[in-house]
Amino acid sequence: MSATNQGTEPGSTTAPAPAHPPKPKRTKLPPIDPGFHYHPLRKAIHVICVIVFFLLPLSNLMRIDIPRQRFYFFGYELWISEFSILFFSMMFMMFVVAAMAILWGRVYCGYFCPQMIFSEASLSLERWLQRTVDTYVNWNAPKRLLLAKALFYLIAGVASTILAFVFISYFVEPKDLLHRLLSFDIKTAGGIAGAATTLLTLLDFLFLRQRFCTTVCPYGYLQGMLTDDHTLLVHYRDPDHECIECKKCIRVCHMDIDIRNSPYQIECVGCGECIDACNDILAKLGKQGLIHYVWGENGERLGTGDRTWFQKIGLRDSKRVVVLLVLMFYAAGLFTALSMRHAVLVQIAPVRATLYRLDKDGVVYNTFRLKAANRSSHQQTVVLQIDGLPGTHFVSFENAGVLNPGQTLEHDFEIAAPPAAALPPGVNHFRLVSRAGNEHDSFDETFITPFQDTR
Numbered sequence: 071m072s073a074t075n076q077g078t079e080p081g082s083t084t085a086p087a088p089a090h091p092p093k094p095k096r097t098k099l100p101p102i103d104p105g106f107h108y109h110p111l112r113k114a115i116h117v118i119c120v121i122v123f124f125l126l127p128l129s130n131l132m133r134i135d136i137p138r139q140r141f142y143f144f145g146y147e148l149w150i151s152e153f154s155i156l157f158f159s160m161m162f163m164m165f166v167v168a169a170m171a172i173l174w175g176r177v178y179c180g181y182f183c184p185q186m187i188f189s190e191a192s193l194s195l196e197r198w199l200q201r202t203v204d205t206y207v208n209w210n211a212p213k214r215l216l217l218a219k220a221l222f223y224l225i226a227g228v229a230s231t232i233l234a235f236v237f238i239s240y241f242v243e244p245k246d247l248l249h250r251l252l253s254f255d256i257k258t259a260g261g262i263a264g265a266a267t268t269l270l271t272l273l274d275f276l277f278l279r280q281r282f283c284t285t286v287c288p289y290g291y292l293q294g295m296l297t298d299d300h301t302l303l304v305h306y307r308d309p310d311h312e313c314i315e316c317k318k319c320i321r322v323c324h325m326d327i328d329i330r331n332s333p334y335q336i337e338c339v340g341c342g343e344c345i346d347a348c349n350d351i352l353a354k355l356g357k358q359g360l361i362h363y364v365w366g367e368n369g370e371r372l373g374t375g376d377r378t379w380f381q382k383i384g385l386r387d388s389k390r391v392v393v394l395l396v397l398m399f400y401a402a403g404l405f406t407a408l409s410m411r412h413a414v415l416v417q418i419a420p421v422r423a424t425l426y427r428l429d430k431d432g433v434v435y436n437t438f439r440l441k442a443a444n445r446s447s448h449q450q451t452v453v454l455q456i457d458g459l460p461g462t463h464f465v466s467f468e469n470a471g472v473l474n475p476g477q478t479l480e481h482d483f484e485i486a487a488p489p490a491a492a493l494p495p496g497v498n499h500f501r502l503v504s505r506a507g508n509e510h511d512s513f514d515e516t517f518i519t520p521f522q523d524t525r
């Protein structure tokens with residue numbers, strides 16, 4: 071029996087049923103607009119981040135100067151001893167990064183992290199050099215490969231030196247560092263740190279790159295702990311089995327993963343390159359892409375859903391509101407500490423090794439110690455004034471001290487009360503007022519005279 075007669079009754083006049091039902095005719099959909107692309111946005115943010123990375127230390131906007139023990143913070147020259155400001159600024163920055171992780175997942179890694187930016191740049195440069203050499207150089211393949219590699223190593227060496235210089239500038243005065251670099255200093259601590267950072271940066275560019283994110287960087291692991299059901303992640307959803315297995319989403323992924331396996335892969339930095347790739351491919355077939363940014367595995371896609379503005383930016387539960395409140399607390403603490411800060415720190419305390427000194431003319435002397443620190447970037451004059459102790463005057467001190475930027479002054483001085491001042495015996499309360507520029511401070515002090523009038 072032939073295959074075509076299978077299942078047909080002998081003598082039957084009915085036409086034999088086909089072995090396979092005809093396939094439904096596919097209608098080719100016209101191409102559609104692939105929609106928003108994350109790649110140009112990411113590259114624009116990378117450029118801004120690189121500019122900020124260079125500007126912050128070189129213009130003293132944000133820098134911890136270890137040799138001078140200073141913290142430069144947006145126009146303020148803070149001393150390491152100014153604990154409250156350092157504490158609030160560190161906590162604020164730490165919470166910014168943590169809040170970003172809770173709200174927007176690995177967005178920091180994919181969009182802002184210097185390691186990711188320079189790793190991608192190094193990879194792109196290497197590929198571009200190889201393509202350019204292949205196009206323009208008429209040598210055999212091994213020689214072209216060698217030339218492209220040599221050029222890449224040369225450029226990477228120069229780039230590593232520049233980047234290491236900028237990185238070390240966060241901790242050492244850039245001028246001083248340049249001097250060390252130009253004199254090939256590899257003897258002092260600064261010179262050794264510069265040389266070691268250059269070497270590590272070069273090795274990172276050449277070999278480590280994005281492997282750093284999955285091996286060394288603690289932020290990726292921390293992210294796993296901070297993520298919850300409302301965190302933004304990159305997710306593949308294909309309920310209608312429309313994936314055409316083109317694998318472009320895998321080819322464009324710098325982390326070499328297949329996002330279709332899980333949205334929770336530690337390697338995924340949430341860059342969105344696979345979203346662009348899938349959108350582009352399926353748009354040509356008139357279909358929507360299958361990979362999206364979503365709020366948690368079961369949440370809606372970014373930018374969709376009937377939500378309030380604060381839910382649209384990720385504030386979706388009380389935990390996130392608490393995180394925002396903590397962030398605002400540290401921002402307010404930092405703002406308050408900065409606004410209460412005096413550019414010239416003045417401290418005055420009595421020296422009570424002896425309560426008073428009495429000379430043969432009956433003049434009573436009390437000794438005080440002035441400590442002043444100029445924390446500004448220009449010269450300051452500290453002026454003292456006695457308030458509430460009539461008839462007294464400063465001795466061995468012209469009531470003013472001039473301080474250069476960064477200078478600290480420590481000076482003992484006396485206040486004299488001649489008999490004509492007629493101070494009552496015992497403890498006399500008064501105030502010392504200090505002025506430096508527009509700032510002033512007052513210190514409650516006591517002036518002690520003999521308890522029995524021996525004058």
Ligand code: SF4
Nearest residue numbers: 313314316317319348
């Ligand atoms: S790019 Fe889209 S269609 Fe292509 S393999 Fe990836 S998920 Fe499937």
Ligand code: SF4
Nearest residue numbers: 323338339341342344
């Ligand atoms: S899976 Fe997609 S979002 Fe994740 S790292 Fe790869 S390209 Fe970026």
